[in-house]
Amino acid sequence: MSESTILTTENLDLWYGDTRALRSVSIEVKDRHVTALIGPSGCGKSTLIRCFNRMNDLVDHCRISGSINYHGKNIYANGADPVEIRRAIGMVFQKPNPFPKSVYENVAYGPRVHGISDRKQLDAIVEKSLRNAALWEEVKDRLSESAMGLSGGQQQRLCIARTLAVEPEVILMDEPCSALDPIATSKIESLIDELKKNYCVIIVTHNMQQASRVSDYTGFMYLGEMIEYGETAQIFENPNKELTENYITGRFG
Numbered sequence: 001m002s003e004s005t006i007l008t009t010e011n012l013d014l015w016y017g018d019t020r021a022l023r024s025v026s027i028e029v030k031d032r033h034v035t036a037l038i039g040p041s042g043c044g045k046s047t048l049i050r051c052f053n054r055m056n057d058l059v060d061h062c063r064i065s066g067s068i069n070y071h072g073k074n075i076y077a078n079g080a081d082p083v084e085i086r087r088a089i090g091m092v093f094q095k096p097n098p099f100p101k102s103v104y105e106n107v108a109y110g111p112r113v114h115g116i117s118d119r120k121q122l123d124a125i126v127e128k129s130l131r132n133a134a135l136w137e138e139v140k141d142r143l144s145e146s147a148m149g150l151s152g153g154q155q156q157r158l159c160i161a162r163t164l165a166v167e168p169e170v171i172l173m174d175e176p177c178s179a180l181d182p183i184a185t186s187k188i189e190s191l192i193d194e195l196k197k198n199y200c201v202i203i204v205t206h207n208m209q210q211a212s213r214v215s216d217y218t219g220f221m222y223l224g225e226m227i228e229y230g231e232t233a234q235i236f237e238n239p240n241k242e243l244t245e246n247y248i249t250g251r252f253g
Contacts (some may be wrong), residue, residue, distance in 0.1 A: 002174070006031040006200050007052060007089075008168060012066035021047045023224040031169070034201045036215035036232065039209055044224040045204040049172045053089040053201065054082045062127075070170075085182060087114070090163035094175040096155035098147035098162075100112065103130075103139050106147045106158055110166040125162060125165050132198075133161035134191050134229070153184025155192065171195060173203040175223065189214050208248060212236050220244045 005027040014022040018236075022044050029035050037045040037214050047056070054075060056062045060103040067074045099106050107126045116122060126143070130136040139150070147158055156176060157231050163171060172191075177185040192214050195201055203223075205211050211218055212232060219229040228235060228244045239245045 003031070004030050005201075006071065009051075009067045010067045010069070011066070012048075012068060014051065014053065014062065014064050016042075016059065016240065017061040021224050022051075025027065025226045027219060027226055029200060031200045031201060032196055032198070033216040034196050034214050035217045035219065036211035037202070037204045037219045037221060038206070038211050039221035039227075040252075041206070043221040045221050047191075047224075048221070049091075049202055050171055053086045053091055054171070055091065057082055057134075068176075077137050082123065083141060087166050088168050088220050089170040089172065090123050090168040092156070092159050092163055092171065092173045092176050093197065095179050096152055096159055098150070098155050098158050100146065100148060102144050103150070103173060104143040105118075107161050107165050114166060116160060118234060129165040132164050133157045133194070134187065134194070135161055151184070153180050153187055154171075156184070156188060160188075168199065170200045173201065175204055175206065178206070180219075185210075187222055208236075221248060222247070230240040 007026045009025050009027050012022055013020065025048060037048065039045055050056050051064065051068055064076060069078060070089065097241040099109060104126055107129050108122045111122060111125050126205045127136060129138060131145065137155060138154060147155065150158060176187050180188065190208065192201055192203065203214065215232045217230065218232045218235040220235065222243060228239055228241045235244065236248060239248065
């Protein structure tokens with residue numbers, strides 16, 4: 001495992017009941033880079049990133065074999081703490097899902113859950129998180145207002161701020177722009193470019209242009225398999241597998 005690798009999967013298989021959704025997936029994910037997962041609907045992209053912070057634990061009749069190592073330790077080993085894993089490996093969902101609370105309380109929620117109650121400390125965390133999510137200037141005078149009054153793009157950046165507030169190392173993004181207009185999408189893409197300076201970002205996207213714009217590494221998935229994984233430029237310009245080339249050139253999917 002190279003020095004900058006933060007997450008690895010080794011022969012990862014996943015079943016929902018009798019349905020096999022992931023097939024022997026093995027990849028290395030680099031820290032402080034953006035990794036994009038592309039492929040047609042139902043190919044396993046979202047299932048894979050939900051494995052990275054053990055969200056599939058919440059799904060009935062789901063079972064996993066193989067391993068996922070975070071800093072070299074298997075997150076599915078006996079004694080691994082899912083709560084701590086989800087703090088370190090945060091998730092931003094496809095549709096913005098702010099809590100029906102104020103802007104301030106959305107961001108302060110996670111730190112409060114983890115035992116921080118000092119107001120000055122919370123104030124500092126809220127401001128830092130909103131700044132890092134490129135939202136502070138837009139909401140600094142609206143912190144006590146309901147988050148539900150923000151635009152869709154602002155709500156999504158608020159959800160990113162909420163994730164940042166608990167100081168993760170890895171940020172998972174499952175189609176974070178699919179519900180947003182082009183202007184809001186551009187802001188999220190710019191934000192992703194900033195975030196990778198300090199975080200590992202893994203993004204699921206159906207938008208291949210977006211994957212080519214924002215990512216350093218790309219994985220192409222099909223029918224639960226990782227068909228090809230490598231540097232984004234190589235995947236898009238000189239793929240090794242015919243299936244990858246057919247997907248990227250629009251011959252299927």
